[in-house]
Amino acid sequence: MKRPPIVCVVGTSDAGKTTFLEKLVRELKSRKLRVGTVKHHGHEFDIDKPGKDTWRHARAGADAVVISSPTKFALVRNV
Known part of the structure; x- marks a missing residue:
């Protein structure tokens, strides 16, 4: 390829x-x-809000979390 x-x-x-x-x-x-x-981005950031579902999924140990809507999606993984 x-x-x-x-x-x-x-x-x-x-x-x-x-x-x-x-x-x-x-x-x-x-x-x-x-x-x-x-x-x-030179500074730390978080696109999901503390306490919300995707935040909770990540804090529970998910290796990756996808946030989706009818028009967009974002993949969040810690590095």
């Missing part, structure tokens, strides 16, 4: 990385390519 190219964009705050990536993603999608992005 052919491996897809991986592009990494790095720069200081307010350098225009996000604006560039928005344009790059739109261009690649216009060429009918599949595109995925990863946003690194």
Whole structure:
């Protein structure tokens, strides 16, 4: 299987990385390519709320938790 190219964009705050990536993603999608992005955040974060079901599943020991809705899903795994 052919491996897809991986592009990494790095720069200081307010350098225009996000604006560039928005344009790059739109261009690649216009060429009918599949595109995925990863946003690194330098600080800890949690997308589910303490006490809610997905939070409880993770705290119970689940290796991965998927949060889904009719329009989106997110996979949460500890690293």
